Amino acid sequence: MSLLYEREENLQEQTPEEYLLQYKKQLKNRALWSIGVGLSIVIFNIVLMWIIVNLPDLDLGISRKDFFSLLFRNVFFLIGLFFLVAGLWWLYESRKITLEDITLSPEAAAFIEKASEIRPTYSYIILACLVTVFFFQLMTLIDRNGDFRAFTIAGLVKPDTWEKNEYWRILTSAFLHGGFLHIYFNAQAFYGFASLIEAVSNRARMALVFLFSIIGGGLMSMIFLPEGISVGASGGIMGLIGYLAVYGYRRKRQLPPNFLRSMLINIGFVAAFGIVAYRIIDNFAHLGGLLVGLIYGLLTVPRRISEDPRAVTPLTEAAGMIAMGVLVFFAILTILLMTEYVVF
Numbered sequence: 001m002s003l004l005y006e007r008e009e010n011l012q013e014q015t016p017e018e019y020l021l022q023y024k025k026q027l028k029n030r031a032l033w034s035i036g037v038g039l040s041i042v043i044f045n046i047v048l049m050w051i052i053v054n055l056p057d058l059d060l061g062i063s064r065k066d067f068f069s070l071l072f073r074n075v076f077f078l079i080g081l082f083f084l085v086a087g088l089w090w091l092y093e094s095r096k097i098t099l100e101d102i103t104l105s106p107e108a109a110a111f112i113e114k115a116s117e118i119r120p121t122y123s124y125i126i127l128a129c130l131v132t133v134f135f136f137q138l139m140t141l142i143d144r145n146g147d148f149r150a151f152t153i154a155g156l157v158k159p160d161t162w163e164k165n166e167y168w169r170i171l172t173s174a175f176l177h178g179g180f181l182h183i184y185f186n187a188q189a190f191y192g193f194a195s196l197i198e199a200v201s202n203r204a205r206m207a208l209v210f211l212f213s214i215i216g217g218g219l220m221s222m223i224f225l226p227e228g229i230s231v232g233a234s235g236g237i238m239g240l241i242g243y244l245a246v247y248g249y250r251r252k253r254q255l256p257p258n259f260l261r262s263m264l265i266n267i268g269f270v271a272a273f274g275i276v277a278y279r280i281i282d283n284f285a286h287l288g289g290l291l292v293g294l295i296y297g298l299l300t301v302p303r304r305i306s307e308d309p310r311a312v313t314p315l316t317e318a319a320g321m322i323a324m325g326v327l328v329f330f331a332i333l334t335i336l337l338m339t340e341y342v343v344f
Helices: 002-013 016-054 064-071 075-096 106-115 121-139 149-154 158-163 169-175 180-200 203-224 234-250 259-276 283-300 314-338
Strands: none
Touching: 016 064, 016 075, 075 259, 106 180, 121 169, 121 180, 121 203, 121 314, 149 169, 149 314, 158 169, 158 203, 169 203, 169 314, 180 203, 180 234, 203 234, 203 283, 203 314, 234 259, 234 283, 259 283
16 A cells, blocks of 8 residues: 555656656566466476376376366466466556556545554454464374365365354364465465455454355355365455455545456456366355455445545444454364364
């Protein structure tokens, strides 16, 4: 947020044309870097997979018809693809962007300056919970299927949730992750969007959106994908993005010109990534969380520009504190389940 405000100040020290050219150059350099990294990762994984499939001496029991299936289940290939697509998009943006797209209005500059002073306390607490649970998750043993024992103990095991009424799994599963890359990207995305909501809206709203979106994502996943195990905070994160999309639409005059566009691009990237990697990504959890965030935003983000979007009633503030308490409680419960201090 502060970076956008600094850009507005820099614009006053340069001519508009000079600033726009400099911005385009920086965006192009970022795009070329992302394309280079993404292309390198993609090519490396394609070659590696081709070697695995075509060298009979390895005798891994993998046929050539499994090539694409294995490739699109490879998380590193998918990350390379993400970098490649993001770079191509930034390259397109560097050619089409105008001065209006990067210039803040006086209203937006004042709003952002005030927002930058807010400390995202709730975001810090939830982020600490996610990282702490993952640390304890690493300490658990691997089960006979090669998965973390934590997945079967506290993950969203759909059959157990339905048949044994273990609905607490919807929340405990949100604090579990499938590896370092999973927790890294989710933690980074969570903090970015959650702290943004605390800055432009209210910390109580952030906690409520995150909690409700986890539940909504978990329920939709159980209904449409009733088999298997799901883990991760992505449903809650998609709810944060959905809320910010509504916020960006209703508070355009108080935000950077590209705020709403950025939220829609994030939704598009997640959707495209989910379609490509449907074998390893729970798209219904993403969709459920997104819908909850959109609905909550439509119900709570004020339409009138005269209304302060940060102001909430004492009841909402109390509800936000309760939501935080629930989230912290289930983070602790996840740890206790993994360490077998609690057994259901």
